[in-house]
Amino acid sequence: MTSSNKSAVDIAHVYRGTFVHSTDHTAVEILEDRLLGVDTEGKIAFIGSGQEVDSLSQKWGFEALAVTQLGQYEFFMPGMVDTHIHASQYSYAGTALDLPLLQWLNTYTFPVEACYKDLEFARNVYTHVVKRTLRNGTTTACYFATIHTDASLLLGQIANDFGQRALVGKVCMDTNNFVPHYRETPDESHDETNRFISEMLKKKYPLVMPVVTPRFALSCSAALLGHLGEIAKNNHLHIQSHISETKEEVKLVKELFPDYDSYTDVYHKHNLLTDKTVMAHGCHLTDEELKLFREKGASVAHCPNSNISLCSGMLDARRVLNHKVKLGLGTDVAGGYSPSMLDAVRRTLDTSKALTIQDPQYQTLTFEEVFRLATLGGSQALSLDEHTGNFQVGKDFDALRVNTAIAGGPIDLINHGEGPKVLLEKFLNLGDDRNIAEVYVAGKRVVPFVETT
Numbered sequence: 465m466t467s468s469n470k471s472a473v474d475i476a477h478v479y480r481g482t483f484v485h486s487t488d489h490t491a492v493e494i495l496e497d498r499l500l501g502v503d504t505e506g507k508i509a510f511i512g513s514g515q516e517v518d519s520l521s522q523k524w525g526f527e528a529l530a531v532t533q534l535g536q537y538e539f540f541m542p543g544m545v546d547t548h549i550h551a552s553q554y555s556y557a558g559t560a561l562d563l564p565l566l567q568w569l570n571t572y573t574f575p576v577e578a579c580y581k582d583l584e585f586a587r588n589v590y591t592h593v594v595k596r597t598l599r600n601g602t603t604t605a606c607y608f609a610t611i612h613t614d615a616s617l618l619l620g621q622i623a624n625d626f627g628q629r630a631l632v633g634k635v636c637m638d639t640n641n642f643v644p645h646y647r648e649t650p651d652e653s654h655d656e657t658n659r660f661i662s663e664m665l666k667k668k669y670p671l672v673m674p675v676v677t678p679r680f681a682l683s684c685s686a687a688l689l690g691h692l693g694e695i696a697k698n699n700h701l702h703i704q705s706h707i708s709e710t711k712e713e714v715k716l717v718k719e720l721f722p723d724y725d726s727y728t729d730v731y732h733k734h735n736l737l738t739d740k741t742v743m744a745h746g747c748h749l750t751d752e753e754l755k756l757f758r759e760k761g762a763s764v765a766h767c768p769n770s771n772i773s774l775c776s777g778m779l780d781a782r783r784v785l786n787h788k789v790k791l792g793l794g795t796d797v798a799g800g801y802s803p804s805m806l807d808a809v810r811r812t813l814d815t816s817k818a819l820t821i822q823d824p825q826y827q828t829l830t831f832e833e834v835f836r837l838a839t840l841g842g843s844q845a846l847s848l849d850e851h852t853g854n855f856q857v858g859k860d861f862d863a864l865r866v867n868t869a870i871a872g873g874p875i876d877l878i879n880h881g882e883g884p885k886v887l888l889e890k891f892l893n894l895g896d897d898r899n900i901a902e903v904y905v906a907g908k909r910v911v912p913f914v915e916t917t
């Protein structure tokens with residue numbers, strides 16, 4: 465910004481105003497009238513008091529006049545982390561919610577996912593899902609694609625092109641008797657997973673990484689699970705799958721894998737339960753299984769919209785937290801009908817309140833805790849908290865500029881004197897993408913989109 469830079473770091477942008485985020489100790493920490501500097505690498509270089517603008521501008525070498533000042537009803541919050549979303553199911557989001565999980569997969573999901581052999585079909589849906597989730601404030605997404613390697617690589621390319629931080633998984637499944645044209649042989653799944661990983665790593669995307677993705681124990685043979693565990697271990701990769709979503713699924717896993725202690729043990733014994741593993745749902749996990757999660761550092765993606773929409777169960781998030789298992793939120797499109805993490809926040813609160821209706825002694829989650837799950841919690845669940853999740857010096861600047869009073873937006877009334885905590889609560893409960901004026905990932909503004917045509 466100026467040539468009189470006294471620090472070794474070059475500052476690209478400085479913002480002044482209210483910053484709202486979570487820490488390990490505080491679910492919602494409000495930082496009023498702060499200056500936050502972002503360096504040319506997109507990392508948070510400093511956070512200081514707004515009063516210190518002159519001394520900070522000298523120390524860091526930026527022009528005080530170049531500071532971007534937030535408005536009275538605006539704040540920055542960390543970008544949200546969707547820890548579980550099926551990009552390939554976005555084409556039928558909002559429909560097909562009338563069957564339980566296993567029938568739903570056979571009737572709706574597998575026939576649609578089979579279409580991603582067609583790269584133009586894939587390009588259309590994947591472009592829409594990346595744009596929609598970014599607009600909704602999802603700065604990090606952990607995606608399931610389909611079994612098709614080239615289409616899965618295309619999803620990675622699209623996320624990279626739009627500047628979203630993403631884990632992308634080519635789905636692996638060698639067992640599927642209902643839609644036999646949508647499955648792989650164990651060898652194909654193994655070889656294509658290796659190809660997917662090596663081709664994606666070759667791209668050297670700064671923010672997009674491959675994730676090993678066995679669909680779930682019911683669609684993978686033990687041999688395939690073993691291969692995938694080896695691949696993940698040898699390449700230090702993330703792993704994602706589903707676990708204990710419905711009681712019927714748990715019963716079938718027991719029948720199919722009788723020699724294992726539990727559903728969790730099936731993944732564990734195949735090297736698929738690590739500190740880089742995220743398992744969706746977990747509604748019916750036992751205390752012993754949660755202990756194994758904790759021991760291994762594996763995490764749970766809570767997907768409340770999907771759990772209610774498919775009548776799968778209600779995750780007791782408080783129990784997961786009490787076990788000190790890492791917990792994030794997921795939209796689980798399209799079992800969950802909404803691609804918005806704000807919806808995931810609301811459905812998490814609804815589920816917690818439904819559990820409280822059943823047991824008035826239940827310790828309901830607070831909106832502050834759920835805000836943390838949607839941001840810092842998600843980054844921890846994906847083992848990306850070194851890079852994102854809150855406003856800590858050294859982390860990437862992944863942020864939403866929220867304007868609660870945007871003209872034509874969904875929040876009509878802001879009463880005099882309402883502080884940032886109330887504005888955050890209103891945004892979480894009433895807000896939508898109209899309130900998300902700007903989205904930043906690793907310091908780069910990615911919303912509004914830059915039109916290229």
Ligand SMILES: O=c1[nH]c(=O)c2nc[nH]c2[nH]1
Nearest residue numbers: 573679680706770796799
């Ligand atoms: O919600 C879900 N969506 C899926 O696509 C899926 N596959 C296995 N288990 C699943 N659960």
Ligand SMILES: [Zn+2]
Nearest residue numbers: 550706744796
């Ligand atoms: Zn899922």
